[in-house]
Amino acid sequence: MKPDMTVNIAGMSLRNPVMTASGTFGYGQEFAEYVDLEKIGAFVTKGLSLKPRAGNPTPRIVETPGGMLNAIGLQNVGIDAFIAKKVPFLRTVNTPAIANFFGYTSEEYAELALRLDSIPEIAALEVNISCPNVKQGGIVFGTDPKCAFDVVAACRKSTTKPLIVKLSPNVTDVVAMAQACADAGADALSLINTLTGMAIDLQRRKPILANVTGGFSGPAIKPIALRMVWQVARAVKLPIIGIGGIMNATDALEFILAGATAVQVGTASFINPNAAEQIALDMEAWLTKNNVGSVQSLIGALEC
Amino acid sequence: MQFKAMILSNAEVSPGYWRMRLTAPQEFAAAKPGQFVMVRVSGTIDPLLRRPFGIFDVAVHVPAQAGAVEQPCFDILYRVVGKGTAMLSALHATDLVDILGPLGRGFELGSPTEEKLIVGGGVGLAPLYLLAKELVKQSPVRLFAGGRTRDDILCITEFERLGVECYVATEDGSLGECGLVTEALVRRLDLVQGQASIFACGPHGMLNAVAGIAEKRSIPCQVSLEGYMACGVGACLGCVTPGSNHSTETPDFRCVCAEGPVFDANELGWGC
Numbered sequence A: 001m002k003p004d005m006t007v008n009i010a011g012m013s014l015r016n017p018v019m020t021a022s023g024t025f026g027y028g029q030e031f032a033e034y035v036d037l038e039k040i041g042a043f044v045t046k047g048l049s050l051k052p053r054a055g056n057p058t059p060r061i062v063e064t065p066g067g068m069l070n071a072i073g074l075q076n077v078g079i080d081a082f083i084a085k086k087v088p089f090l091r092t093v094n095t096p097a098i099a100n101f102f103g104y105t106s107e108e109y110a111e112l113a114l115r116l117d118s119i120p121e122i123a124a125l126e127v128n129i130s131c132p133n134v135k136q137g138g139i140v141f142g143t144d145p146k147c148a149f150d151v152v153a154a155c156r157k158s159t160t161k162p163l164i165v166k167l168s169p170n171v172t173d174v175v176a177m178a179q180a181c182a183d184a185g186a187d188a189l190s191l192i193n194t195l196t197g198m199a200i201d202l203q204r205r206k207p208i209l210a211n212v213t214g215g216f217s218g219p220a221i222k223p224i225a226l227r228m229v230w231q232v233a234r235a236v237k238l239p240i241i242g243i244g245g246i247m248n249a250t251d252a253l254e255f256i257l258a259g260a261t262a263v264q265v266g267t268a269s270f271i272n273p274n275a276a277e278q279i280a281l282d283m284e285a286w287l288t289k290n291n292v293g294s295v296q297s298l299i300g301a302l303e304c
Numbered sequence B: 001m002q003f004k005a006m007i008l009s010n011a012e013v014s015p016g017y018w019r020m021r022l023t024a025p026q027e028f029a030a031a032k033p034g035q036f037v038m039v040r041v042s043g044t045i046d047p048l049l050r051r052p053f054g055i056f057d058v059a060v061h062v063p064a065q066a067g068a069v070e071q072p073c074f075d076i077l078y079r080v081v082g083k084g085t086a087m088l089s090a091l092h093a094t095d096l097v098d099i100l101g102p103l104g105r106g107f108e109l110g111s112p113t114e115e116k117l118i119v120g121g122g123v124g125l126a127p128l129y130l131l132a133k134e135l136v137k138q139s140p141v142r143l144f145a146g147g148r149t150r151d152d153i154l155c156i157t158e159f160e161r162l163g164v165e166c167y168v169a170t171e172d173g174s175l176g177e178c179g180l181v182t183e184a185l186v187r188r189l190d191l192v193q194g195q196a197s198i199f200a201c202g203p204h205g206m207l208n209a210v211a212g213i214a215e216k217r218s219i220p221c222q223v224s225l226e227g228y229m230a231c232g233v234g235a236c237l238g239c240v241t242p243g244s245n246h247s248t249e250t251p252d253f254r255c256v257c258a259e260g261p262v263f264d265a266n267e268l269g270w271g272c
């Protein structure tokens, strides 16, 4: 018998638990030649802002052992161009599209949530709270439970679509952040975003990234991501989307054991454009081989 | 497209420079000059990201076995600069590598009436051979190849075999003229008086100089750029370069992998 690969997250029913992560899959269309988008559970857009954003100077990316640093600087087309130029493509794909977005004040977040709420092609919203709050001296929303609560509450008032909050790992207590987001009305949590890192060119005595620091992603961050998913899953009663260094089906299933209901594949899509599709296929094969009837039965089934 | 290519040959053509020939599916025969491929150097996570390389040539491979069918093949010309290219140089015939491509926007061939001036610095010659092969079908073509030393001047005899007239300049004078290749380019431009178009690939400083020379004479000039790439398909926005309208107030970034790597020189912001 074919195992049941479907999962439910925040009221969305997904054909399988594998999504692509924000910023690593463009607006869906870029990869359409390489991936059967209708074989993955959902895909998440590049982070959107109210106004278009140019992003950082280059170099913006550098590889480091087992991972990569990026300082794209949230370059994106802005909500208006997104609606005009990117949404029509979403209509052609029978797979839920999740809009990732960010702002610099709670009001900006709320306005974006409201505008995205009115787009029927968008199945759910993912709030990136790893951004500086310009009204509060630049403190990153996602590193202060009070700031995180306020911004999520503001988004919650603006949308009835499923609201996923994407957590930053650059905190001392990820559970406190998760709890604040749950209290503010989040329907699900996705974690982790990138870890802040840097790389240096010894000969030039300069940082390699023009922005000096960047977000670390790729296989090297998986142990940290797994730990955070496990901690949050034990403490907070919300479905979790596990993210961080997932390269293959084994990695994805480990996140599900740790308590994730679904996963997102990021950096792996750069190495293999159809990584997400392949991971979903290989997960199903693993379930069949190990006589597991449904992927749902593995959620949080870690024995420890 | 994404495919597994079999290495047909991999040899050092000059100290530190290698040429690899790989098999490709039928559709690859339509690759345009100036396009590139993303090569997965190893099946492991080290190195993690694919490495971009220009398509040096596209040819037909006739397997030695009786009855075997012809198949397209392509070449890359690469310089060993770090871990990925060092690992690439250690691969052998019959090894398999995963390829994404052909990718990006290639060169526009332009009008047949102009003389075509190709400028290549070092390994920047890589995407220019396939271009020369197309251009010689319709126009006179001249190549200006520059490098630090004679070892950086690659595959000149092959350009000559196409009927391309070649000028060589090295900074240390070990081959051809001593100095920068742009000096020979300027002399030729003064002679043809504007009836020419330029195609260039090489270090940023050289491209900047060539773009300046072309602008002063109002000559069409296309340049092929590099950038740090992760995806190669326009999704990560890692590879961007400033466009002509770029400033901190009015940002204008172009994506090298999807909108390039070949750009019209006046589309770009050279001062940034």
Ligand SMILES: Cc1cc2nc3c(=O)[nH]c(=O)nc-3n(C[C@H](O)[C@H](O)[C@H](O)COP(=O)(O)OP(=O)(O)OC[C@H]3O[C@@H](n4cnc5c(N)ncnc54)[C@H](O)[C@@H]3O)c2cc1C
Binding pocket: B036, B047, B051, B052, B053, B054, B055, B076, B077, B078, B079, B080, B081, B082, B083, B084, B085, B086, B123, B126, B127, B225, B226, B227, B228, B229, B261
């Ligand atoms: C569109 C495009 C086409 C290219 N075509 C060719 C080609 O035909 N032949 C060729 O030899 N090279 C080409 N390059 C450059 C080539 O991709 C890099 O030299 C290669 O990725 C280095 O890999 P590595 O692992 O050996 O070096 P790394 O260990 O990653 O780095 C070693 C050094 O190379 C530099 N480097 C790394 N990646 C790049 C890059 N993408 N662009 C520029 N410098 C880089 C780093 O600054 C570092 O100093 C091209 C690049 C692009 C973007």
Ligand SMILES: Cc1cc2nc3c(=O)[nH]c(=O)nc-3n(C[C@H](O)[C@H](O)[C@H](O)COP(=O)(O)O)c2cc1C
Binding pocket: A021, A022, A023, A024, A046, A047, A070, A072, A074, A100, A128, A166, A192, A193, A194, A215, A216, A217, A218, A219, A221, A243, A244, A245, A246, A264, A265, A266, A267, A268, B236
């Ligand atoms: C180039 C790049 C751009 C990214 N852009 C965004 C973004 O716009 N919004 C966001 O929430 N996360 C962004 N991320 C983070 C990823 O969605 C993901 O959380 C992170 O890369 C960890 O997963 P991975 O190890 O599988 O890549 C980006 C990551 C990369 C590598």
Ligand code: FES
Binding pocket: B228, B229, B230, B231, B232, B233, B234, B235, B236, B237, B238, B239, B240, B255, B256, B257, B258
């Ligand atoms: S390499 Fe990813 S956008 Fe160009």
